[in-house]
Amino acid sequence: GPTGTECIKVKGKILSDAKGFAVNVGKDSSTLMLHFNPRFDCHGDVNTIVCNSKEDGAWGEEDRKADFPFQHGDKIEICISFDATEVKVKLPEAEFEFPNRLGMEKIQYLAVEGDFKVKAIKFS
Numbered sequence: 001g002p003t004g005t006e007c008i009k010v011k012g013k014i015l016s017d018a019k020g021f022a023v024n025v026g027k028d029s030s031t032l033m034l035h036f037n038p039r040f041d042c043h044g045d046v047n048t049i050v051c052n053s054k055e056d057g058a059w060g061e062e063d064r065k066a067d068f069p070f071q072h073g074d075k076i077e078i079c080i081s082f083d084a085t086e087v088k089v090k091l092p093e094a095e096f097e098f099p100n101r102l103g104m105e106k107i108q109y110l111a112v113e114g115d116f117k118v119k120a121i122k123f124s
């Protein structure tokens, strides 16, 4: 929301042999505000976070981040917040921004895929 204090918290553990995982938030599986996809070694990427949006089932332009603050087996808490212009993904030691390309005003869909064991999800 406008105060930016609200966030969607995803808590869990990265598998010890993780190739990659993704946190998807948006309207539904075909319309994503953010596909946050840390890749340890998959789709030709090594230790790279790929972010993207999806509109009516079509991927947008990929945005590869410079930092990769993840290690195999890590227990992490990802905090996702957004406003009309951007989505923020906060970790304890890192923060990533991605444009709210679709101008989405609310998130009604969240899915975690890949080599990540979800422990808790909290909407605060």
Ligand SMILES: C=CCO[C@@H]1O[C@H](CO)[C@@H](O[C@@H]2O[C@H](CO)[C@H](O)[C@H](OCc3cn(-c4n[nH]c(N)n4)nn3)[C@H]2O)[C@H](O)[C@H]1NC(C)=O
Residues within 6 Å of the ligand: 022, 035, 037, 043, 044, 050, 051, 052, 059, 062, 113, 114, 115
């Ligand atoms: C160099 C060849 C052409 O470019 C490549 O094209 C691939 C296909 O579009 C890109 O990979 C997709 O990138 C998307 C984001 O832009 C998604 O990450 C997509 O995977 C979606 C996905 C993964 N999973 C999934 N993983 N594990 C499980 N359980 N589910 N479910 N949906 C990936 O298959 C890949 O990121 C892209 N690479 C580059 C460097 O552009």
